[in-house]
Amino acid sequence: MYFRLNPECYYIKGDQQGAIYDLIEGDVYALSPEESRKIDASEDNCAVDPADPFLRELKQRVVGNFYEKKVFIEKLRLGSPIVEYQEGLPPVLMRAVLEIGNHCDRSCWYCGSHGISRSRGCFGCNIWDEKGTPVDINRWKELIDELHSLQCQALFIKGGDLTKEWEKTQEILEYANKQFTSVFVIGHMNHFSKEACDYLENKANLILQTDSISDIGTRHHYLLTTDYQKSHELSGNLPTNVIVDMVSRNFDPLQPDSPLNSKKKILKTNLGQFTHNNKLHPCLANSITITWNGEVLPCPMMRKQSLGNIGDRKLWTFFRGAEDSIQKFWNISLNSLNKCSKCEFRYTCTDCRALEVAKTGDLYSKVLCNYDPSKGTWQQPAA
Amino acid sequence: MEFESQSGTTYYYDNEIGIAFPSHPLLKKMIAATPLHKEEISVAGDDEDFLFYSRFLEKLNKIRPKRNTPRKHTITADEVKSMVLREGMIQMTLGVTEDCNLRCRYCIFSDVYTLSRNRSRNVMDFPTAKKALDYYMSLFLEGREYNPLRRPSIGFYGGEPLLNFDLIKKCVQYLKTAYPELDFHFSVTTNGTLLTKEKEEFLKEHGFYISISIDGPKEEHDRNRVYPNGKGTFSDVIKNANRLIASGYDRCNAICVFDWKSNIFDLEAFFSRPDVPKLSIISSPAKQGGCTYFSQFSEEDFKAFKNTESRAFQYYLEHAAHDMDSHSFFSKFFSLFASRSLYSVPVLVPREQTALPYSGTCVPGRKIFVDCQGNFHPCERINQFFPTGNVQFGLDFQRIAGIMNEYLEHLDSCNSCSISKTCGFCYTQFAQKGCFDYASDICKDVEDFKKIDYSRTFTIGENHPHLLDVTVKDYYSWLSKISPTLGD
Numbered sequence: 001m002y003f004r005l006n007p008e009c010y011y012i013k014g015d016q017q018g019a020i021y022d023l024i025e026g027d028v029y030a031l032s033p034e035e036s037r038k039i040d041a042s043e044d045n046c047a048v049d050p051a052d053p054f055l056r057e058l059k060q061r062v063v064g065n066f067y068e069k070k071v072f073i074e075k076l077r078l079g080s081p082i083v084e085y086q087e088g089l090p091p092v093l094m095r096a097v098l099e100i101g102n103h104c105d106r107s108c109w110y111c112g113s114h115g116i117s118r119s120r121g122c123f124g125c126n127i128w129d130e131k132g133t134p135v136d137i138n139r140w141k142e143l144i145d146e147l148h149s150l151q152c153q154a155l156f157i158k159g160g161d162l163t164k165e166w167e168k169t170q171e172i173l174e175y176a177n178k179q180f181t182s183v184f185v186i187g188h189m190n191h192f193s194k195e196a197c198d199y200l201e202n203k204a205n206l207i208l209q210t211d212s213i214s215d216i217g218t219r220h221h222y223l224l225t226t227d228y229q230k231s232h233e234l235s236g237n238l239p240t241n242v243i244v245d246m247v248s249r250n251f252d253p254l255q256p257d258s259p260l261n262s263k264k265k266i267l268k269t270n271l272g273q274f275t276h277n278n279k280l281h282p283c284l285a286n287s288i289t290i291t292w293n294g295e296v297l298p299c300p301m302m303r304k305q306s307l308g309n310i311g312d313r314k315l316w317t318f319f320r321g322a323e324d325s326i327q328k329f330w331n332i333s334l335n336s337l338n339k340c341s342k343c344e345f346r347y348t349c350t351d352c353r354a355l356e357v358a359k360t361g362d363l364y365s366k367v368l369c370n371y372d373p374s375k376g377t378w379q380q381p382a383a
Numbered sequence: 384m385e386f387e388s389q390s391g392t393t394y395y396y397d398n399e400i401g402i403a404f405p406s407h408p409l410l411k412k413m414i415a416a417t418p419l420h421k422e423e424i425s426v427a428g429d430d431e432d433f434l435f436y437s438r439f440l441e442k443l444n445k446i447r448p449k450r451n452t453p454r455k456h457t458i459t460a461d462e463v464k465s466m467v468l469r470e471g472m473i474q475m476t477l478g479v480t481e482d483c484n485l486r487c488r489y490c491i492f493s494d495v496y497t498l499s500r501n502r503s504r505n506v507m508d509f510p511t512a513k514k515a516l517d518y519y520m521s522l523f524l525e526g527r528e529y530n531p532l533r534r535p536s537i538g539f540y541g542g543e544p545l546l547n548f549d550l551i552k553k554c555v556q557y558l559k560t561a562y563p564e565l566d567f568h569f570s571v572t573t574n575g576t577l578l579t580k581e582k583e584e585f586l587k588e589h590g591f592y593i594s595i596s597i598d599g600p601k602e603e604h605d606r607n608r609v610y611p612n613g614k615g616t617f618s619d620v621i622k623n624a625n626r627l628i629a630s631g632y633d634r635c636n637a638i639c640v641f642d643w644k645s646n647i648f649d650l651e652a653f654f655s656r657p658d659v660p661k662l663s664i665i666s667s668p669a670k671q672g673g674c675t676y677f678s679q680f681s682e683e684d685f686k687a688f689k690n691t692e693s694r695a696f697q698y699y700l701e702h703a704a705h706d707m708d709s710h711s712f713f714s715k716f717f718s719l720f721a722s723r724s725l726y727s728v729p730v731l732v733p734r735e736q737t738a739l740p741y742s743g744t745c746v747p748g749r750k751i752f753v754d755c756q757g758n759f760h761p762c763e764r765i766n767q768f769f770p771t772g773n774v775q776f777g778l779d780f781q782r783i784a785g786i787m788n789e790y791l792e793h794l795d796s797c798n799s800c801s802i803s804k805t806c807g808f809c810y811t812q813f814a815q816k817g818c819f820d821y822a823s824d825i826c827k828d829v830e831d832f833k834k835i836d837y838s839r840t841f842t843i844g845e846n847h848p849h850l851l852d853v854t855v856k857d858y859y860s861w862l863s864k865i866s867p868t869l870g871d
Binding site: 006007008025043044045059060062065067069070071072073074076077078079081082085086087088089090091127149150151214271280308313314316319320 | 388390392393400402403404405422431434435438439442443445446469470473518527528529530531532533534725726727728729731732840841842843844845846848849855856859860862863
């Protein structure tokens with residue numbers, strides 16, 4: 001008798017053991033070394049014991065099945081793998097962050113100007129202590145045209161208090177609306193009056209920044225910023241329109257069960273994410289940021305990773321070249337990070353390069369993770 | 384569609400999702416939505432099987448794309464231009480001459496193809512070539528805003544392109560002078576007889592991707608590839624190919640054509656030699672409209688070929704995993720040929736609502752083939768009755784839209800086809816004299832051929848579970864290095 005995993009179930013090997021990803025149900029099964037050896041062998045079409053309780057359980061979970069003869073299982077995938085070898089395909093640009101301003105009178109404790117590291121600061125409003133000439137409104141409009149030519153899917157418009165230059169914000173938003181159906185505006189919830197909210201509601205999806213759970217409403221998306229040590233107080237019943245943004249002033253000491261470094265980093269899997277993470281960075285890929293002074297960044301929080309300034313360059317030029325193109329960041333798949341490449345959860349894990357760089361200064365480091373793939377163990381929280 | 388591997392295992396191909404999986408009597412009934420009785424369940428399997436297959440099917444249904452009716456949509460010139468700017472222009476190929484110093488017996492420009500032009504003394508002149516290149520570059524530069532990752536790529540084709548080598552040199556020198564900041568791909572497809580040391584040095588200096596037509600060892604090659612006096616060309620070709628390989632130049636490859644008289648064991652041995660260029664493409668003479676080449680073969684010839692093919696397949700199964708590299712003739716012939724059905728299928732990607740919902744065809748303008756007179760065509764393979772523009776006025780997007788719309792109208796049976804997602808057909812299979820045949824006429828035997836492909840592929844996979852993945856990965860990553868647009 002033989003046992004094979006279903007088309008939708010992939011066995012991913014780690015250094016010591018493996019995991020099975022069910023790409024339809026989203027479950028990831030962490031296997032013991034012995035279970036891993038069994039799946040290793042059965043996936044090589046070696047005969048198995050049909051009474052094996054582990055394999056029978058996998059059948060009950062509709063993860064794999066027994067066969068009387070050797071079979072070939074064509075794996076479920078998205079698209080065609082041959083496409084990845086074709087040269088010259090256009091880049092896939094899912095989102096562009098346009099930081100159209102850098103003014104704010106508030107002094108939020110978590111603002112980027114304080115040098116704070118935030119896990120989802122990319123979705124929040126920040127101002128920065130930076131020099132430079134602001135990009136003028138006509139260049140912003142040109143950039144919107146250029147993003148449209150590149151078939152960018154969504155625009156995220158942010159940059160301090162957008163009401164400080166309200167007319168400029170409105171003009172850019174009107175212009176964006178002519179070409180994009182998916183536009184998001186990000187700001188602190190106290191920035192926007194009721195009139196401003198009413199206006200924006202018809203033009204964009206609003207993401208409102210707050211650090212108080214009592215501010216959360218139902219009409220918009222909310223970015224709830226909290227100190228990571230208090231984050232456990234939030235877990236559980238948060239509404240689906242809330243994104244939690246954890247702040248760490250110096251990272252230490254991170255508790256072993258922090259969402260930044262524990263098992264909580266591992267998400268449910270799916271076919272799209274699995275395919276994406278095989279080749280690309282889980283977060284940076286397919287994204288680009290243009291700052292208030294024209295710097296092109298891979299992420300709004302990676303301020304030191306500028307690829308150049310759009311002042312004298314067309315946006316498409318940032319997609320060319322091996323070392324100085326945005327793809328350099330997109331292509332940091334977890335496979336390419338030394339520690340992650342040995343981990344069986346590498347295609348379903350999250351990763352924040354901005355936090356890693358802030359902590360170590362190294363674009364390719366991996367310190368925010370408590371799993372040791374060479375031992376197959378998680379660091380446990382203190383009792 | 385159902386098919387059987389050599390071991391007798393039945394597989395079911397699900398055309399909506401785009402993959403095949405082992406079938407089972409219970410699964411078959413569930414897919415057909417036939418009511419199941421308790422007795423049938425106990426005969427066909429047990430309760431565990433029933434639960435497994437019903438839940439497996441439920442899982443698949445969660446991701447099954449909604450069955451969409453293809454959109455009734457007339458493609459416009461603006462849509463074509465937008466598609467070309469973003470995904471087109473991957474190569475301009477100049478047909479620098481219609482002349483050839485060989486008289487290959489299956490040549491698409493010979494009398495055995497009644498719908499394509501014949502060999503002639505026409506050659507392209509530099510003003511025509513320059514206009515074509517200038518047009519391509521203007522479109523390329525305009526398109527960078529839509530697709531910054533494309534590199535300009537120029538191919539040289541014939542007849543035998545090396546007969547007009549001076550033009551090739553002039554084109555390369557012109558482009559490098561006019562666009563010094565750009566990094567061009569250059570490629571040439573040659574019969575290899577005129578590849579002198581001097582020409583070789585020029586091609587190498589400019590990084591040309593060189594495809595040489597070699598049909599195997601002397602007796603195989605010389606059967607079809609001959610000079611006008613009937614003399615075989617093998618000794619001249621192999622001398623030049625050997626020299627190129629010995630120089631360490633790795634951007635060269637062999638293109639091999641076989642027919643029902645080919646001894647594929649001899650081809651396997653020949654293409655495993657280190658002094659012979661690695662194989663990029665294997666094909667039989669194109670069976671497109673107006674082809675009479677195959678009428679020379681008897682039923683016995685065909686049966687004999689099929690017998691050899693079966694023996695070769697067994698040989699491949701026994702040796703594939705141990706002592707055969709993924710560049711061998713058999714690897715290409717069995718793993719790659721057959722697995723194209725598997726790996727080129729866009730799994731879970733519904734195409735019904737796209738501009739080209741059926742077949743594997745391109746938007747003309749993805750490639751631009753320029754003939755000696757300066758007329759544009761969709762590629763070098765289609766006959767001359769579907770021009771897409773010329774050097775004077777550039778691509779005629781309106782006309783291209785017309786070609787695409789007419790083509791789609793002739794795909795009359797695709798909506799009910801059980802293997803439509805696996806289809807790799809394009810305009811060339813349907814092209815007649817300026818019009819298209821109907822799919823219901825052309826595709827009659829397609830499912831039978833596809834079953835053979837799938838059966839072979841799944842038999843390889845049963846015997847060597849990881850071989851197909853490795854072979855496909857090796858081949859396409861190599862191909863992308865030695866000739867980036869060859870596999871397109």
